């Protein structure tokens with residue numbers, strides 16, 4: 001495959017960025033999107049140019065590091081992570097636009113790499129449980145009804161990639177935060193911090209400069225892990241419950 | 249607690265949902281009242297007078313009406329201020345758009361914002377036209393709402409403003425009602441279909457009910 005890539009290039013956080021155009025040839029449809037970018041970078045290095053910086057780690061769709069907006073879609077046209085997107089989703093001769101996540105809370109560090117530590121700070125604000133460390137506890141000590149376990153697991157699938165923020169016209173982190181709140185709040189292990197968790201995480205989310213939810217639903221469409229829009233409703237319910245209980 | 253609510257995006261959205269529902273309940277009562285115009289001047293004007301005597305002898309003349317007006321003003325102001333503050337925050341949170349644009353992304357948000365602005369302007373015009381009579385076309389008569397309504401809808405601009413605003417209202421309620429259910433945490437996977445249906449039916453009935461009046465005057469059914 002021969003492709004034209006238009007890539008966001010930005011030297012550092014303070015520099016002005018712009019789209020640059022590159023041609024790549026010899027791309028196999030079995031390559032992943034990141035392997036295609038590796039091919040481009042090898043050529044750039046041979047030509048003595050600065051390779052395109054992009055985030056990646058596991059390349060298995062589980063770590064949440066990869067983060068590209070491809071032709072206007074966070075993680076591209078398929079419901080998966082950028083690393084699990086394959087070039088067979090594109091056609092020979094295509095022009096592909098590649099941009100970084102866009103949100104005030106996600107400043108660009110270089111090229112396609114953004115700083116997502118705002119999401120880490122939301123986790124630090126309440127995305128944990130209080131439990132003794134050491135050997136794993138006896139599995140049957142805290143019984144969890146099957147539907148609750150399934151619900152928690154569905155939300156635990158969130159890999160913190162931030163595609164929901166990138167896709168949201170308001171740069172809101174509601175889907176991410178709701179995934180974490182729902183995951184822990186439904187479990188007996190999460191019960192002691194049930195109210196403070198949701199209050200603190202929402203407060204931190206606001207503090208980081210993310211926007212509010214207008215229930216547009218772009219987040220859930222972009223999410224590679226299928227976290228549903230109704231998770232946000234669930235978080236709102238938890239938040240109102242915590243406020244009513246007067247925990248802040 | 250009030251501070252927690254007002255300082256939070258989730259809380260401010262709750263204010264929008266509650267004030268929106270207060271206005272929605274009022275609109276349901278309002279549309280039913282309006283439709284009495286099809287039963288003649290006597291019945292409509294009598295209804296207009298009754299609005300001022302509701303609650304007597306417990307309430308004094310017009311007390312109930314003023315109570316409703318105060319609640320509505322509080323609701324409109326709370327709703328508009330929250331909408332403004334949240335919208336400003338949302339725009340700030342996403343300053344640079346993508347070079348590769350997708351128009352669909354902000355459809356609901358845009359219709360809510362523009363629709364809201366249209367409704368806000370309409371509410372001001374509507375009060376000045378039919379409540380105070382300040383901008384009324386041709387001699388406004390206190391206590392003769394039937395004639396006042398006929399006058400308004402005998403002008404082309406009265407019809408245009410009113411019908412445009414009611415279409416905006418329909419779209420606003422369509423997304424707003426379902427949205428409020430999510431904000432208040434009463435939405436769920438199993439209820440989603442029902443909530444969307446109720447939102448559509450409410451939007452349709454209110455829009456059709458309100459628009460029936462100018463159409464009635466235009467076609468001469470009401471004169």
Ligand code: HEM
Nearest residue numbers: 214264265268271272331360361364367368424427428431
């Ligand atoms: C002063 C005029 C109005 C303005 C400026 C306005 C503006 C807005 C905006 C911008 C939103 C979306 C907010 C968001 O999604 O974050 C909204 C939502 C809403 N509006 Fe209005 N609106 C107005 C009048 C009305 C009226 C007359 C009703 C009564 C039916 C209404 C009912 C609602 C409801 C129920 C919501 C949903 C709240 C939620 O999502 O939780 N609005 N409004």
Ligand code: SF4
Nearest residue numbers: 158159161162164223
């Ligand atoms: S909710 Fe989905 S899109 Fe958002 S951070 Fe989690 S996995 Fe990524």
Ligand code: FES
Nearest residue numbers: 057059064066083
């Ligand atoms: S690189 Fe780990 S999820 Fe894509």
